[in-house]
Amino acid sequence: MKTIYFNKFYKSFNILSGILIIASLVFLVFKGLNFGVDFKGGTLIELRTDKSSANITKIRDSFNQMNLGDVSVKNFGNETDFVVKFEKQNSNDPQFIDEIKTKLSNSIGSVDFRRVENVGPKVSAELLRSGVIAIALSLAAMLLYIWIRFEWQFSLGAILALFHDVIITLGVFSVFSLEINLSIVAAVLTIVGYSMNDTVVIFDRVRENLRKYADVKIFELTNISINETLSRTIITSVTTLLALLSIFIFGGEILKGFSLAMILGVIFGTYSSIYIANPVLVSLKVSQRTIVKGEKE
Amino acid sequence: MLYFSKLRVFSVLIFTLIISYFTISNFTKVDDEFFSKNIKLGLDLQGGSYLLLEIDNEPVITQRLQSKVLEFKKFFKDKDIKVRNFVIEDKSIIFDVENSKIEEVKSLLDDDKSEINPYFQQYKSHQFNIENMDTSFKLEFSDYGLVLLKNSSLDQAIEIVRRRVDEVGTNEPNILKRGNDRILVELPGLDDPGRIKSLLGKTANLTFQFISSSSEESFGTEKLSFEDGSSEAIVSKRIVLSGDNLMDAKPTMNNQTNETVVSFSLDRVGAKKFGKATSNGVGKRLAIVLDGKIISAPEVREPIIGGNGQISGNFTFQSATDLALLLRSGALPAPLNIIEERTVGPDLGKDSINAGIMSLIIGFILVVAFMFYKYRFFGLIANLALISNLFLLVGILTLFEATLTLPGIAGIILTVGMAVDANVLIFERIKEELKNENNSIVAFDSGYTKSRTTILDANITTLIAAVILFFMGSGPIKGFSITLGVGILTTLFSVYFIARLITAYYVIKNKHKEKLI
Numbered sequence: 001m002k003t004i005y006f007n008k009f010y011k012s013f014n015i016l017s018g019i020l021i022i023a024s025l026v027f028l029v030f031k032g033l034n035f036g037v038d039f040k041g042g043t044l045i046e047l048r049t050d051k052s053s054a055n056i057t058k059i060r061d062s063f064n065q066m067n068l069g070d071v072s073v074k075n076f077g078n079e080t081d082f083v084v085k086f087e088k089q090n091s092n093d094p095q096f097i098d099e100i101k102t103k104l105s106n107s108i109g110s111v112d113f114r115r116v117e118n119v120g121p122k123v124s125a126e127l128l129r130s131g132v133i134a135i136a137l138s139l140a141a142m143l144l145y146i147w148i149r150f151e152w153q154f155s156l157g158a159i160l161a162l163f164h165d166v167i168i169t170l171g172v173f174s175v176f177s178l179e180i181n182l183s184i185v186a187a188v189l190t191i192v193g194y195s196m197n198d199t200v201v202i203f204d205r206v207r208e209n210l211r212k213y214a215d216v217k218i219f220e221l222t223n224i225s226i227n228e229t230l231s232r233t234i235i236t237s238v239t240t241l242l243a244l245l246s247i248f249i250f251g252g253e254i255l256k257g258f259s260l261a262m263i264l265g266v267i268f269g270t271y272s273s274i275y276i277a278n279p280v281l282v283s284l285k286v287s288q289r290t291i292v293k294g295e296k297e
Numbered sequence: 298m299l300y301f302s303k304l305r306v307f308s309v310l311i312f313t314l315i316i317s318y319f320t321i322s323n324f325t326k327v328d329d330e331f332f333s334k335n336i337k338l339g340l341d342l343q344g345g346s347y348l349l350l351e352i353d354n355e356p357v358i359t360q361r362l363q364s365k366v367l368e369f370k371k372f373f374k375d376k377d378i379k380v381r382n383f384v385i386e387d388k389s390i391i392f393d394v395e396n397s398k399i400e401e402v403k404s405l406l407d408d409d410k411s412e413i414n415p416y417f418q419q420y421k422s423h424q425f426n427i428e429n430m431d432t433s434f435k436l437e438f439s440d441y442g443l444v445l446l447k448n449s450s451l452d453q454a455i456e457i458v459r460r461r462v463d464e465v466g467t468n469e470p471n472i473l474k475r476g477n478d479r480i481l482v483e484l485p486g487l488d489d490p491g492r493i494k495s496l497l498g499k500t501a502n503l504t505f506q507f508i509s510s511s512s513e514e515s516f517g518t519e520k521l522s523f524e525d526g527s528s529e530a531i532v533s534k535r536i537v538l539s540g541d542n543l544m545d546a547k548p549t550m551n552n553q554t555n556e557t558v559v560s561f562s563l564d565r566v567g568a569k570k571f572g573k574a575t576s577n578g579v580g581k582r583l584a585i586v587l588d589g590k591i592i593s594a595p596e597v598r599e600p601i602i603g604g605n606g607q608i609s610g611n612f613t614f615q616s617a618t619d620l621a622l623l624l625r626s627g628a629l630p631a632p633l634n635i636i637e638e639r640t641v642g643p644d645l646g647k648d649s650i651n652a653g654i655m656s657l658i659i660g661f662i663l664v665v666a667f668m669f670y671k672y673r674f675f676g677l678i679a680n681l682a683l684i685s686n687l688f689l690l691v692g693i694l695t696l697f698e699a700t701l702t703l704p705g706i707a708g709i710i711l712t713v714g715m716a717v718d719a720n721v722l723i724f725e726r727i728k729e730e731l732k733n734e735n736n737s738i739v740a741f742d743s744g745y746t747k748s749r750t751t752i753l754d755a756n757i758t759t760l761i762a763a764v765i766l767f768f769m770g771s772g773p774i775k776g777f778s779i780t781l782g783v784g785i786l787t788t789l790f791s792v793y794f795i796a797r798l799i800t801a802y803y804v805i806k807n808k809h810k811e812k813l814i
Contacts, residue, residue: 120636134766149754185774193760235671236718240711251710
C-alpha cells in the first residue's frame with residue numbers, strides 16, 4: 001500500500017485540535033451541558049397521543065397551565081410521540097402523575113403515558129456525582145494501566161488523546177444542547193475504552209519499530225507505525241461505526257443520544273490516536289533509548 | 298499457535314455447544330427448570346415500575362432518645378445517683394449530675410462493660426458518645442450507634458414494604474436494601490404505580506384516642522384535623538389502643554348503614570384494653586387516628602368487649618380495602634419518601650425490544666458483509682467466530698440469568714462491531730508476515746503470536762471501562778456494562794479458540810497455495 005504522510009500534518013491538526021478543545025471548553029463553561037432529569041432532577045413523561053388532535057404547541061400550553069416549573073416539550077421519534085420534561089417532581093404524592101394525565105386528556109384528548117421518570121434532587125445529585133466519579137476513575141485506571149504497560153511518554157500521549165476525545169464529544173453535546181443522561185456517561189466510558197484501544201494498537205507498533213530501527217527518527221517512525229496499522233484502524237472503525245449507525249437509525253429514540261455520543265467518540269478516538277497521541281511522542285523526543293531505559297528499570 | 302490437540306478441539310466444541318444451547322433455550326420450551334432458562338428482561342424492556350424509597354429516620358431517632366431517657370432515669374435511680382434536668386436537644390440527651398457523682402457517672406457510661414451505653418468491641422465504639430462539662434453530660438449517638446439504629450429501622454421497614462407489596466399481588470416484585478436508609482422496589486409489569494405508591498407512602502400508624510371535652514386532661518391534648526380536611530378536633534394525647542394490637546382487618550359492608558367499613562379484630566391484650574376504655578367512655582367520642590389525621594370519631598354507644606370493631610369514614614370499597622391492607626401489614630417505623638421513580642409502559646418495552654433486535658440484525662448483517670468483502674474466505678472465518686461469539690454471549694447471559702436492558706442490547710451490537718477487531722489485527726499481521734516469509738504456516742503462526750499482546754492490551758482497556766461502569770452504574774447502565782464486559786471475554790474466546798482452530802485447519806491443508814489471505 002502507498003504510504004500516507006500523516007506526519008506532515010501533525011502541526012496543523014494539533015492547532016485544529018487545540019482550537020476545538022478551547023472552543024469546547026468555552027462552550028462547556030459558558031453554555032454548559034443540557035442535563036436530563038437523571039442529573040438535574042424533575043420529571044420526564046414520554047407520551048403518545050391520538051393521531052388527530054395533538055400538536056406540540058397544544059401540549060406545551062396545557063402543561064404550562066399546570067404550574068410545573070420550566071416545561072420543555074419535544075417531538076420524540078414519530079409525530080404522535082412526545083417527551084415532556086419539567087422541573088417539578090412530586091413522587092411522594094401518588095396522584096401527581098394521574099392528575100397530570102387527567103388534565104392533559106381533558107385538553108388534548110386521550111393520551112398514553114409510555115414512560116415516566118421522576119428523580120428527586122438528592123438522587124440526581126448523587127447520580128451526577130457517581131457519573132463524574134466513574135469517568136474520572138476510568139481515566140485514572142487507563143492511566144495506570146498504560147503506565148504499567150508503556151513508558152511515561154506513551155502514557156502522556158494516550159491520556160492527552162483521551163481528554164481530547166472526551167472534551168470534544170462533550171463540547172459537541174454542549175453546542176447542540178443534546179441531553180446528557182445516564183446513558184451518555186456509559187457512552188463516554190466506552191469512548192474512553194475505545195480511544196485507548198486504538199491508541200494502544202498504534203503505540204504497540206511504535207514500540208516494536210523502535211526496537212527494530214535504531215536510526216529512524218521518531219517523526220518518521222510514528223508515520224511508519226501509523227501506516228502499518230492503518231488498514232486495521234480503518235476496518236475496525238468502519239465495523240464499529242456500522243454497528244453504531246444501526247443502533248442510531250433503528251434502535252429507537254431512547255438510544256439516539258447514546259449512539260450519537262459513541263459515533264462521535266469513535267471518530268474523534270480514531271483521529272486522536274493518530275494526531276494527538278503520536279505528536280506527543282515526537283515532541284517528547286522518544287527514541288530507542290527511551291524504551292531500552294524503560295525496560296532496564 | 299496453530300497446533301490444537303484433539304482433546305482441546307473436543308473441549309472447545311463441547312463448551313461452545315453447551316453455552317450456545319442456553320441461547321436457544323430462550324426460544325424453546327422445556328419442562329426442566331435448569332434447561333429452560335430464559336434471559337431476564339430489565340424493567341425498561343418488559344415494562345414495570347422502579348421505586349427508590351428513603352426512610353426519614355428523624356422521628357425514629359427522637360423516639361429512641363425518648364425511650365433512652367426513661368432507661369437512664371431508671372438506671373441512675375437504681376444506682377442511687379441523682380440526675381436531673383433531662384432534655385432532648387439537637388438529637389442528643391442532656392442531663393445534670395450532682396457534683397460528687399461526676400466521676401462515677403463517667404465511668405458507668407464510659408466503661409467497656411457499660412450496661413446502659415453498650416460497647417461494641419468489633420467497631421471500637423459505644424452506642425453513645427459522651428461529652429462532659431462540669432456537672433452536665435451530653436450524649437449523642439455515635440456513628441456506629443446511628444448505623445445500628447438505621448439498620449434496624451430499615452429491616453423493619455423492608456419487612457412491612459414487602460408485606461404491603463405482596464398483598465397487592467404484583468408478579469415477582471423485587472425488594473432490596475440500598476445502603477442503610479433506602480429500599481429499592483422493582484415491580485415488573487406494573488404500568489401504573491399509583492396505588493402501590495399511595496400504600497407505601499403511608500406510615501399507617503393507627504391509634505384510638507378520645508375526643509377531649511375539657512382542655513385540662515392529665516395527658517395533655519392535641520389539635521388534629523379530620524382526613525377530609527373538613528374540621529378539627531381536640532384530642533386527648535392518651536392512646537387508648539394502637540395498631541400494634543390489631544390482628545386482622547378487612548373491608549366489609551355495614552348492613553345497617555349500607556356503607557363500606559373496615560372491620561378489625563384485636564389480640565387478647567388489645568381486646569382487654571379496648572373493652573376497659575370503651576366501658577369507661579360510653580357517651581364520649583372516640584377518634585380513630587391514622588398518621589395524625591382523624592378518619593372518623595364515632596360516639597361510643599356501648600362498651601366494646603369482644604375485641605371486634607369497625608372503622609367507618611366515607612370509604613369507597615377501594616379505600617377500605619387499602620386501609621385494611623395497611624392495618625394488616627403493620628405500621629412502618631418511620632415515614633418513607635419516594636425519591637426516584639421510573640415507570641415504563643409494556644408497549645414501550647415491546648417497541649424497545651423490537652427496535653433493539655432490528656438494529657442488532659441490521660448491524661450484524663452490515664458487519665458480516667463488510668468482513669466478507671474485505672477478507673473473503675478469512676472474512677467467513679471471522680464471521681463464523683462472530684456468530685459463535687453472539688451465541689456464547691447470549692448463552693452466558695442466560696446461564697447466569699443476567700438482566701438484559703435496552704442499553705444491554707446496545708452493548709451486544711457494539712460487541713458485534715468491535716469483536717472483529719481482534720481478527721482484523723491478526724489477519725493484518727499475517728499479511729505483513731507473509732511478505733517476508735515463504736512458509737505460510739510459519740507466517741500464520743507468527744502473525745498470531747505477534748498480535749497477541751496488542752489484542753490483550755486493546756481488550757483490557759475496554760474491560761476496565763466495563764468493570765467501572767458495572768460498579769458505578771445503576772439499572773439499565775449496569776446491563777450495558779455486563780454485556781460489554783462478557784462480550785469481551787466471549788470475543789477473545791471465539792477469536793483464539795474458534796477462529797484460530799478453523800484457520801489452523803485451513804492453513805495446514807492449503808499450505809502450498811499462493812496468496813492465502
